Amino acid sequence: MAYTVEGKGPSHIGIRMSNDAPPSHKEEARAQAEEALFGFWVFLMSDLIIFSMLFATYATMTHALAGGPGPKQLFDIHSAALETIALLLSSFTCGLATLYMRYDGSVKKTLLWFVVTLLLGAVFLSLELHDFIAMAAKGGVPSRSGWLSASWALIGTHGLHVTTGCIWLLIMFAQVAKFGLDPLVQTRFMRLALFWHFLDVVWIGIFSIVYLLGVIS
Amino acid sequence: MSADPRRERRQELHGYIAGLCLALILSAIPFAAVMTGALPRAGIVWTIAIAALCQVMVHFRLFLHIDLSRSHRDDLQLILFSLLIVVLMVGGTLWVLGNQRAMMG
Incomplete structure (x- = not known):
């Protein structure tokens, strides 16, 4: 596999990363890593457009209940609050993990906090799954009404993103086991952290617009 | 730095x-x-x-x-441009479909 970028050794890559490269190499490395992170931002923003359109669809469907159950009957606000806390804490632990990775180069602490992030992600997903099952049990299946289709699509897309993030974390653990915290693994972790923080930002929109505005409608 | x-x-x-x-x-x-x-x-x-x-x-x-420092300027511009697109698309959707609902609903 290509563990070099454009013919340069992995030690050339690093944006505020713990490596032993001389300062001139570090500057060059920083520029390369910033480029990689910028590319990832382009992806995140295209993802933001997807979510925005799902939000727009949801907003146009708020009255399309077709006589089916509405947010008041289907949403459990306490569950949404727990999910919010789990995802927020996971965003924090993800930040801590990158901090230990970039400044201390400590494999142990980095992995510990990423494992906590993964566990919190799993807590979030199991709560969400529980919500979906409870909704379906009350007749709130996606085919019931336009509003339900839009809700399942929006919340489900976010849930799938979090699932992807969890799988990505597992893959990164395998990479750390094989390569250690080498500079390329570090930039991947940094992109994963951006992805994870971004998903928490999208969740702010979901709990505010779907859950909170839903139950007071 | x-x-x-x-x-x-x-x-x-x-x-x-x-x-x-x-x-x-x-x-x-x-x-x-x-x-x-x-x-x-x-x-x-x-x-x-x-x-x-x-x-x-x-x-x-x-x-x-994301802050206003020089190293984050590109990211910030990308985000602001994306937000512009989002505002246009979401705003347009809500405007048009909101009107449709008001007039036809």
């Missing part, structure tokens, strides 16, 4: 802790407003909207490290 990584590290750590505290408070406020129902409906809606906007800014600044 700052020459002292230890100071930078401490600042960043404090940033994450501050981000967590602010985000927790800004999440708790709208949830509390909805659960207690202490405010009139319009007040709750405004509380939710303002708290969400503030929380998004806290996340971008303290978790995603």
